[in-house]
Amino acid sequence: MSSCNGRCSECSGCLSRFSSLPAGGEDRPKRILLTGNPNVGKSAFFSRLTGVHAISSNYPGTTVGFMEGTLRAGKTCYRLVDVPGAYTLEPTNEAEEIARKMIEEGGDKVIIVLDATALERNLVLALQVLERGIPSIVALNMVDEARHRGVLVDPAALQKELGVPVVPTVAVTGQGIRELVAKLDEAAVSPLAGIPREERWQRIGEIVGRVQKVVHRHHTWRDRLEDASVHRFWGTLIGIAVLALSYGMVRQIGEGLIRLALDPFFERVVRPFLMKVSDLLGPGSLLHTLLIGTLFDGRIDFELSFGMISTGLYVEFVMVLPYIVAFYAVLSFLEDSGYLPRLAVLFDALLHRLGIHGYAVIPTLLGLGCNVPGILATRVLESRRERFIAATLISVAIPCAALQAMVVGVLGNLGLRYVLLVYGSLFLSWLLLGRILHKMLPGFSPELIVEIPPYRMPSAKAFAMKLWFRIRGFLLEATPLVLGGILFANLLTTTGIIGLLSRLVAPLFNVVLGLPASAAGAILLGILRKDVAVGMLVPLGLSASQLVVATVTLAMTFPCIATFVVLWKELGAADTLKSLGIMLITAFAAGGILNAAFSFFS
Amino acid sequence: MKTTLNALEDGTRAVIAEMPRGECAQRLEALGLYPGKTIRKISGMPFKGPVTVLLDQRQIAIGHGISSRLIVEVEETEPPQEVRT
Secondary structure, three states: OOOOOOOOHHHHHHHHHHHHOOOOOOOOOOEEEEEEEEOHHHHHHHHHHOOOOOOOOOOOOOOOOOOEEEEEEEEEEEEEOOOOOOOOOOOOOOHHHHHHHHHOOOOOOEEEEEEEEHHHHHHHHHHHHHHOOOOOEEEEOOOOHHHOOHHHHHHHHHHHOOOOOEOOOOOOOOEEEEHHHOOOHOOOOOOOOOOHHHHHHHHHHHHHHHHHHEOOOOOHHHHHHHHHHOOOOHHHHHHHHHHHHHHHHHHHHHHHHHHHHHHHHHHHHHHHHHHHHHHHOOOOOOOHHHOOEEEOOOEOOOOOOOOOOOOHHHHHHHHHHHHHHHHHHHHHHHHHHHHHHHHHHHHHHHHHHOOOOHHHHHHHHHHHOHHHHHHHHHHHHHHHHHHHHHHHHEEEEEEOOOHHHHHHHHHHHHHHHHHHHHHHHHHHHHHHHHHHHHOOOOOOOOOEEEEEEOOOOOOHHHHHHHHHHHHHHHHHHHHHHHHHHHHHHHHHHHHOOHHHHHHHHHHHHHHHHOHHHHHHHHHHHHHOHHHHHHHHHHHHHHHHHHHHHHHHHHOOOOOOOHHHHHHHHHHHHHHHHHHHHHHHHHHHHOOOOOOHHHHHHO | OOEEEOOOOOEEEEEEEEEOOOOOOOEEEEEEOOOOOEEEEEEEEOOOOOEEEEOOOEEEOOOOHHHHHOOOOOOOOOOOHHHHH
């Protein structure tokens, strides 16, 4: 393969040499911008060309930021920049704004990726980019699918029309990538320039007329399924089936992994090992308390002992990891199949009443895995108002997979109704808060306008890669925080700091939430990680209803530290503080109401 | 016959006649919806949900408010009314 990846020593060498040179120097690595409409396969190209894994899915707006990597063509090293997808350089949302700025900053070359199945619309951006006078090359992507759909585009004719090299490609399989890289040197400045805005569609129409032939083709079952998925009756039915099946799959895979693999492994391998460590350290010593925790009848209780390598490892690897794997397996499949934008159509009527439109269903679903990518994905929404509402709703009422796993693990033993109560309270808070924000915030929210990609069978390899990268991401980010969080909690407890803090907020917790002051410590530590915080609630001996109140309050109050950081980055200081205020008020209101309801009915 | 996209019957082909006013026109145009373009309505969702249309073999969903301000000209399949009277 002509591209190089991180392991290519030659290239990483040249990179470090380049980076030490002043910008603009002769040896500076040339910048190539990879641009195109949303969902034309730019990220798949990026992965192919650089060897750096970029998450790609089958919906517009997967890449909302940008990525950079190194591309080697012959003896030349390039910096390849994956520009977020844009339909036009007259920006209509945040991602397009970023794209416009990046194109304006310029590069040495541009690779314009066109979707051969939707040539006309794709040429709008292409012409806008070509007009900037940067040497360009066009990748005519998805030629296989276009052919399948009866759309035949002649690359040679298109090359003549645009005045720049055109290479037919299929990025997901790698077809045409080599030719594209080989032709990079031939990138040319297009003679097309200064087409007035009013004449743009007419000119594009003429070009399309000369290069594209559409042959008649009978309706396939895929066409029928695509139509049915957005149909008022069949679409709703399909939606319910997909969501129910997804939920069932997550539960089945998660529970299966725990029961058949991880729990037995911890019982047979980890427990004997930890008992040896325990004997070695001697119960009661400080190190024992921090690492192993408390023993019950001389035994480690994985949920209660609360040591760094007993409960810490158990929470992360047995209680949370299996559901992370299960959730992302199902989500990745849905993403790659192209179903998610259809879900946006189904949810639009509801979400529109919460001040966000149907496409917000994608950030929300991502938030059910982890709030961080969820909040980042709110960039697909057009207005600041929508982004504020969506990000706030996600941080308040969308529990991440780690938190959900703990809720199910801890409350599930006490009865399904308690789990349902937690989910019900969160859902109701989500609805009410969305409605209130929509009514109270000034301005209005734009309506849904979204392209729905065709259904595609996810590629097994891409699916496996994506799942692996997400699981690896979770392990790398969560492990230090989970283990550190438990260590930190133990240190705070042994030094008495947590007791002091708890006493400060005790009246609020006792009166409003009906919780002992000790629960305050757990909720405060939710700032680090919410799954650890639920773990801290377990040894407190709370009643089932108290646990429900505590988990709902915990889920809704402060975001965990990682979520807080992206909120700050996305919303800025003022709006983040506003959002935090909303979270605190809603959390205590919801917890208080639940507590009142419990005391009323008991 | 002119009607709104919203009121158009499912499965009917029509030509876009007038774009809705406002910023959304630009977003529609970016997706290839502009006056003179032929589309086919697939379905509309209940409770003021969006309308999905087929444009050059590609589905596009359009919010209820916009679809009720987007004027389309229905392609005549039977002789126009005026001829009969």
